[in-house]
Amino acid sequence: MSQAKEVWITGIGIVSSLGEGLDAHWDALNAGRINVDETRFAPYIVHPLAPVSFDAQIPKKGDQRQMEAWQRIGVYAAGLALDSAGVKGNQEILSRMDMIVAAGGGERDIAVDLAILNAAAKGNLAPGFLNEKLMNDLRPTLFLAQLSNLLAGNIAIVHGVCGTSRTFMGEEAASIDAARIALARIASGQSDIALVGAGHNGERQDLLILYEFGDFNLKGKYAPLWSRDTSHGGFALGSAGAFLVLESREHAQARGAKPYAKLSRVVTDLAPRKQPGAVAKSLEAMWPKLGLSSDTGYLISGATGVEPVTSEEKAFLQKHPGYAVRSTGTIFGHTLETQFPLGLALAALSISRGALFPPNDPTGFEVEKAGAPNQIVVEGAGHWQGEGLALVEAVK
Template sequence: MTERKEVWITGIGVLSSLGEGPDAHWDALNAKRINIDDKRFAPYIVHPLAPVSFDAQIPKKGDQRQMEAWQRIGTYAAGLALDSAGVKGNQEILSRMDMIVAAGGGERDLAVDTAILNADARGNFSPGFLNERLMSELRPTLFLAQLSNLLAGNIAIVHGVRGTSRTFMGEEASSIDAARIALARIEAGQSDIALVGGAYNGERLDLLVLFEFGDFNLTGEFAPVWARENNSGFALGSAGAFLVLESREHAEARGAKPYAKLSKVVADLAQRKQPGAVTKSLEALWSKLGVGDDVGVVVTGATGAEPVTSEERAFLRQHQGLAVRATGTMFGHTVEAQFPLGVALAALSVSRGALFPPNDPTGFEVEKSDPPTQIVVMGTGHWQGEGMALVEAVK
């Protein structure tokens, strides 16, 4: 049996409500900064994208125009990751770089949707009206923005990533599997280097409506994730998070320095009709990961929605002494981007020899002064899907 290859994280690209790039995010996390908007979509709360000039990573205006916001966010974050890894513009490497993207569905033209619904409500919905409006009002590029695999397509067009391409759908679980499969392919020698990640536009009325049907939205006053027991829900966040993963041999051959090592990614799909199913699933994943409580740190994408957050908290309480950090407090819930965002923050913490401070008034999150050498990243979907990753310092 061929020995598994060691996989390094050599590039990190993050764009969020806190800014862009590793340095800006590290500074924001240490300053305990949180950027929310509780006015624009009131009574719902969102973490809006920080001001950004998309020209920096997507120079052609034509490319930008045919993308909707979630694709621009993702393409921009992918460019940041390529820059971080030192492979931006390297055609030899980009021509064989694989890509696995976690993506949701496309965006809507709310003005057209609203006009059609209003016409129906007023009795002006004549035969053929719907087809006429769709033919005359919807621009062709909107349909490009609605294709999930067009995020990967735009990354290929803008940045020249031309190896194999895979797009996974399935909300939080899709990005867990994206990381798991990318890691497995590189470990097995089927790939040398891969771009992995996801993007999300949380500033969408149509999504807020959809999540409201499931009673998932955080409303009223903002509170950190662990302080939402009496007012559960998540605040959607806009973010793109991409990683460059590559085999140690490949990285060393080109002189690349790692942020950290991605040692393992495991996934599950609990049958959540039974109370406690998520806690059991997380216990099983913890065992598969092969770590003890001395791992010290857990970075979780806990959403704040119930009952899943309570079950996740119950699991964490069974493992005393862990320094927990919930990314949902600072970034909001970024769905497909949540897991790669957690991996990125874990790798950044390992590389800097420090864990960013807690941002939690309940005391559930505690300080950690010694440098982390192992961090478990946990992803628990708001209604389905669980996963964990082990990020370690490179020896």
């Protein structure tokens, strides 16, 4: 059996509530900035997308118009990652670049939904009314909600990424599996280079309503993740896109590309959540599979704030006190499918900058840790289901 290929992270694209690009994010993280909006969707809290000129990565206005915000965010972040990797516009590479995208159900047309609901409430839902609305009021790319694979399709149209394409659905677990499968394909030699990531628009009334049905939303006043009421908890949705360019070491070296870091392992699980403590047990069972070299280090957590899963994640983390923890949920909000690739991106960025960004946690659970990290663990557990761990390492 041939030896697994080393997989490098050669491109990183991030757009979020903190801004766009690596320098803007690094500066914001080190300054401890957090961007939240407590009034626009009150009583719900969101981390809104920072001002972005989409023209920079999606130059055709027609392309922008046929996308809803979640697609524009994802396509924009994908373009940043391709620029970062130095492959933007390289048709030879893009024509064979694989793409693995994690996506939700797409955005609904709120105006059409409201028209139908109002008509029903007033008793005006005549025969054929619903079909008429669906045929005449929805754009062709909608079937009540936008197709999930439209993000990958628009990345192909706008940026020319035309290798194999896979779209995974399943909220947080979808992006963990996307990273796992991309890593496995490149490590085994089935692929040379891949674009992996997700985009999420947290400023959506339909999502806030959906998650309110499950009592998942943080309400009233923003609080850092580890400060939230453990008797209830909740997440503040965030808008963000995060994409990575992954490629084999040999492929990167052949084109003279420099790595930010390498992705060494991704392990996943699906704990039986009805059993108390199942999430902590799941994470603990996956921990040895990372092959860590030390009982001290750095860890980026995608904890959501939802209970009881967040308390179980914290219990797991407390069993590894040598690891300095950082929560993306405090800073970026919860970005569902984007949360895991965002954690991978921040880990690779931190390794490339020679430091972990400082804590942003008034409880003291997150601690300072000096030194240049050689390994960073990325941890994610879905608010409803799915867990995963990844190991990002410095390239030697």
